[in-house]
Amino acid sequence: MSGGVPDGSPSPARFVWGSVGMGWRWLTRMRTALWMLLWLGVLTAVATVVPQAPNVPSTVEAWLAGEEGPGAGVSQLLLQVGAFDVYGAPIFLALLLALFLSLTACLIPRIRAWVRLVRYSRPPLLRAGSGNIAATYVTSRTPDEVLDAADAQLAASRVLGWPRWRVRRAETGEEGAPAQVAAETGLWSREGGSLTFHLSFYVLLAAIVFGQLLTFEGQRGVIEGEPGFTDAAVSYWMYDPGRWFAEDEHTGWRLDLDGFAVDWIRDPLAPGAGQPTTFRSDVSITRADGTSFEGVVEGNRPLTVDGRKIHQLDWGYATRMIVREDGRVVHDAFVTTQDRTGFFAGAVKAPAAEPDVGLELFLYPFAPDGPDGPRLTGAPWAEAPILLVSQWTGDLQLGLTQQFINELDVSALELGGIGWLRPGDTLAFDGPGGTIEVEFAELRRWVGFQVSYRPQLPWLLLAGGLLSVGLITALYAYRRRVWVVVDGETKDGRTLYRVVGRAFQRQDVAEEEHAALAAALAGRLDAERVDEERVPEGADA
Amino acid sequence: MTQAELADLSRILYSPVTLAHYVGAAVVLLGALTQNVDGGKPAGGVRGLLTRRVGLALAWTGVATHVAHEVVRGLAQSRLPLGNMFEVTSLMALVGVAGGLWYVRSRRRDELAGFVMLCGTLVLGLALLMYAEPGPLMPILDTWWRHFHVSLLVGGMGVFAAGFVFIALYLLADTARGEDGRGPGAGGGRVHGPDGPESGLAAEPGSVAVATEALTAAALRARIPAVKLAVGTFLGTSLVSWVWAVSMDPTADGVRRMLTVNATMVVAALVARHFAPYLPSTDVLDSVAHRLVAFAFVLWTVGTIAGAMWAEQSWGRFWGWDPKETGAFLAWVAYAGYLHGRATRGVRGRRAAWIGVGAFVTLMATYLVANYVIVGLHSYAGL
Numbered sequence: 039m040s041g042g043v044p045d046g047s048p049s050p051a052r053f054v055w056g057s058v059g060m061g062w063r064w065l066t067r068m069r070t071a072l073w074m075l076l077w078l079g080v081l082t083a084v085a086t087v088v089p090q091a092p093n094v095p096s097t098v099e100a101w102l103a104g105e106e107g108p109g110a111g112v113s114q115l116l117l118q119v120g121a122f123d124v125y126g127a128p129i130f131l132a133l134l135l136a137l138f139l140s141l142t143a144c145l146i147p148r149i150r151a152w153v154r155l156v157r158y159s160r161p162p163l164l165r166a167g168s169g170n171i172a173a174t175y176v177t178s179r180t181p182d183e184v185l186d187a188a189d190a191q192l193a194a195s196r197v198l199g200w201p202r203w204r205v206r207r208a209e210t211g212e213e214g215a216p217a218q219v220a221a222e223t224g225l226w227s228r229e230g231g232s233l234t235f236h237l238s239f240y241v242l243l244a245a246i247v248f249g250q251l252l253t254f255e256g257q258r259g260v261i262e263g264e265p266g267f268t269d270a271a272v273s274y275w276m277y278d279p280g281r282w283f284a285e286d287e288h289t290g291w292r293l294d295l296d297g298f299a300v301d302w303i304r305d306p307l308a309p310g311a312g313q314p315t316t317f318r319s320d321v322s323i324t325r326a327d328g329t330s331f332e333g334v335v336e337g338n339r340p341l342t343v344d345g346r347k348i349h350q351l352d353w354g355y356a357t358r359m360i361v362r363e364d365g366r367v368v369h370d371a372f373v374t375t376q377d378r379t380g381f382f383a384g385a386v387k388a389p390a391a392e393p394d395v396g397l398e399l400f401l402y403p404f405a406p407d408g409p410d411g412p413r414l415t416g417a418p419w420a421e422a423p424i425l426l427v428s429q430w431t432g433d434l435q436l437g438l439t440q441q442f443i444n445e446l447d448v449s450a451l452e453l454g455g456i457g458w459l460r461p462g463d464t465l466a467f468d469g470p471g472g473t474i475e476v477e478f479a480e481l482r483r484w485v486g487f488q489v490s491y492r493p494q495l496p497w498l499l500l501a502g503g504l505l506s507v508g509l510i511t512a513l514y515a516y517r518r519r520v521w522v523v524v525d526g527e528t529k530d531g532r533t534l535y536r537v538v539g540r541a542f543q544r545q546d547v548a549e550e551e552h553a554a555l556a557a558a559l560a561g562r563l564d565a566e567r568v569d570e571e572r573v574p575e576g577a578d579a
Numbered sequence: 580m581t582q583a584e585l586a587d588l589s590r591i592l593y594s595p596v597t598l599a600h601y602v603g604a605a606v607v608l609l610g611a612l613t614q615n616v617d618g619g620k621p622a623g624g625v626r627g628l629l630t631r632r633v634g635l636a637l638a639w640t641g642v643a644t645h646v647a648h649e650v651v652r653g654l655a656q657s658r659l660p661l662g663n664m665f666e667v668t669s670l671m672a673l674v675g676v677a678g679g680l681w682y683v684r685s686r687r688r689d690e691l692a693g694f695v696m697l698c699g700t701l702v703l704g705l706a707l708l709m710y711a712e713p714g715p716l717m718p719i720l721d722t723w724w725r726h727f728h729v730s731l732l733v734g735g736m737g738v739f740a741a742g743f744v745f746i747a748l749y750l751l752a753d754t755a756r757g758e759d760g761r762g763p764g765a766g767g768g769r770v771h772g773p774d775g776p777e778s779g780l781a782a783e784p785g786s787v788a789v790a791t792e793a794l795t796a797a798a799l800r801a802r803i804p805a806v807k808l809a810v811g812t813f814l815g816t817s818l819v820s821w822v823w824a825v826s827m828d829p830t831a832d833g834v835r836r837m838l839t840v841n842a843t844m845v846v847a848a849l850v851a852r853h854f855a856p857y858l859p860s861t862d863v864l865d866s867v868a869h870r871l872v873a874f875a876f877v878l879w880t881v882g883t884i885a886g887a888m889w890a891e892q893s894w895g896r897f898w899g900w901d902p903k904e905t906g907a908f909l910a911w912v913a914y915a916g917y918l919h920g921r922a923t924r925g926v927r928g929r930r931a932a933w934i935g936v937g938a939f940v941t942l943m944a945t946y947l948v949a950n951y952v953i954v955g956l957h958s959y960a961g962l
Contacts, residue, residue, distance in 0.1 A: 075916050307654070
């Protein structure tokens with residue numbers, strides 16, 4: 039590695055330089071890299087066990103409040119060390135940086151060595167101890183014929199039209215070695231595969247980083263049959279653009295939800311009871327130039343418009359609620375309710391009333407009438423929907439406190455009354471500002487769509503491809519050498535030759551290949567195998 | 580036949596039919612080892628060879644009934660049985676057993692088949708703990724992406740499991756034999772022929788009496804402390820099986836299941852200890868384990884990439900650090916550590932083996948944790 043330390047005369051500059059050199063060598067050691075990999079694993083283990091704020095913010099809040107998890111005290115400690123957002127924590131980024139630095143420092147000399155190897159390497163000649171697989175043969179051909187045949191045999195083996203082996207023919211006395219054919223292969227593939235595998239991480243990292251900057255993701259709920267939304271920054275309920283994503287990159291198409299189909303296995307005794315069977319949105323898309331088309335969004339089939347992918351994220355029932363105060367309409371709109379397992383919850387906020395009126399809505403989609411009033415089954419299909427309304431009056435605190443669209447802040451509200459509503463029913467409550475009439479006018483469904491733009495996908499795919507191909511090559515390609523060397527003559531004038539092999543990896547496969555090669559060569563030369571112990575007399579090595 | 584009858588048939592085919600075959604095959608194949616004098620090579624006589632043939636026949640019949648179970652289950656629910664944890668784990672056992680038997684056959688190491696069956700029995704039993712009646716599939720899972728993604732990962736887990744068995748056997752054999760048990764070619768290349776007589780029982784083939792054989796076996800076995808092995812296995816298994824104690828309701832049931840799993844693993848470890856003297860050389864075990872882990876790692880990598888591609892298609896994001904994704908990544912890092920440690924020569928032998936054990940614990944723990952404890956996007960009907 040680089041960074042030589044000058045010998046120890048005590049000058050501050052030298053000390054610093056020496057320390058940097060030591061640090062660099064420590065960082066680039068394989069052992070350090072393995073430790074860093076271990077720490078990456080430890081951090082990932084933490085992220086598996088501790089809920090992550092970017093994924094499940096509500097669970098993190100519950101942990102911090104002490105409602106779930108190990109308790110509020112431990113959770114505070116976890117928050118301090120950044121355990122709730124491991125992949126956003128400085129320590130993770132520092133580790134990632136150190137890993138890539140270490141990888142780079144390791145790869146640069148390896149790439150240089152590999153390039154030198156594939157460009158200039160010649161198979162070395164056989165010396166004592168070079169090989170670890172050997173077979174001896176005897177043939178009636180001359181030594182030159184043996185070496186010619188070996189040359190031809192090795193040259194015949196090709197990969198994608200290229201010769202598999204690098205072959206070198208040496209006459210007697212060259213480098214003090216006997217006459218032989220030396221060959222080597224696996225120079226490109228083994229190390230090349232490993233380098234490809236490691237270099238794919240840079241492609242992956244670049245795709246992720248630039249992807250983060252260029253990407254855009256937005257979410258928006260749309261009610262069946264109601265006006266949809268236009269692809270523009272202001273229309274999204276949740277808008278998450280990358281730093282380099284400009285608002286004028288929106289192409290201004292418009293989405294309307296014509297219909298949404300959802301169904302389940304309704305028979306409670308059937309296998310898989312309650313599982314959804316259908317989850318599909320029929321949408322109309324109108325492009326900015328006025329052309330329009332109809333499309334379908336399903337579970338595994340997003341719709342792509344102008345390079346933006348549209349997915350279904352969630353859905354719920356939308357109740358049209360009309361609220362009148364002494365006959366004056368103060369609210370008439372669809373309210374999107376959210377699935378709370380067994381019922382759907384939503385809220386109406388009517389600041390137009392004097393004082394403010396708020397409604398908490400609990401929708402039970404399948405609640406047929408029973409002898410004791412509506413029977414709440416908890417099933418999600420809207421066969422017999424009923425709405426439980428609690429009506430509040432006072433100050434909604436809009437603009438004063440942090441508000442959720444589906445929840446009322448009841449801290450400054452007073453409960454006016456509770457009642458059940460079927461679709462079409464109206465309830466009346468007496469309020470301080472007059473009679474409040476609440477009408478459950480209509481029931482529809484809404485779908486939450488996600489729109490995403492990810493220009494990094496082809497690059498990620500490339501990284502994945504390089505990673506897989508590199509890995510498979512690095513694990514299964516192997517470097518090996520083979521020598522065919524003439525050992526001498528027997529007393530009856532026949533030629534004695536050896537086929538020697540050496541595998542750097544995958545010894546067992548190399549042995550099989552070696553046996554096949556030796557047998558094929560023996561076929562060319564009409565040679566027969568002789569064991570080392572039974573070498574015919576008169577042979578000289 | 581009606582769907583319900585098919586469902587019943589598939590259950591019977593699984594347990595007791597396949598289970599009994601696997602258990603029987605494991606017992607017979609391991610028993611065959613004790614009849615062979617030259618650890619593995621049936622030089623001592625025809626009896627060991629014959630017993631082994633019976634065991635292999637049992638094992639392959641078990642594989643056939645297992646395949647039959649998968650087919651019938653598929654018919655009963657009109658879909659490929661790759662939809663929930665039971666189905667996944669069952670297929671993992673099938674891949675592990677069929678692949679393992681094929682692998683030891685192709686490497687001419689049939690004496691290892693008994694240990695393969697021991698492992699297959701364990702995974703088969705593990706699946707039984709998660710048994711679910713056949714049922715239809717959620718529409719979100721009904722896509723060829725699932726076959727691609729899930730089968731690669733399940734195959735990877737099966738092969739990782741087989742790799743773990745050989746790593747564990749390596750540790751046992753290494754403990755039993757110590758340094759003196761290493762084959763002559765340890766560390767370097769062997770000289771010609773993968774089947775050299777490298778057994779730890781350095782016996783001349785056919786010349787050692789069975790009585791001496793039994794004595795040597797007992798001496799080797801005694802070098803593995805039984806209590807330490809049992810306690811270690813119990814604690815090691817607890818690193819994974821705590822998930823049941825935490826996640827099941829009531830907790831007593833979960834604790835009972837945890838103890839059952841732990842006890843089974845302890846018994847399996849002690850059985851393996853009993854047969855440890857008949858294992859082939861540590862070099863062979865180490866190399867088999869390494870090849871298996873390398874192959875599984877490729878499956879795991881490609882399967883995870885396929886999962887990211889499916890996630891982009893289905894959820895609109897390719898990677899979101901969902902618990903299961905994080906778990907898959909963690910297992911990947913752990914096995915990358917194992918392979919890397921070996922490849923760069925820093926870590927070999929027992930240390931590499933222990934990293935392999937740790938990686939397998941990580942794999943199984945994240946598999947169970949992400950399914951039972953933490954709710955994430957992957958939590959469909961327990962897959």
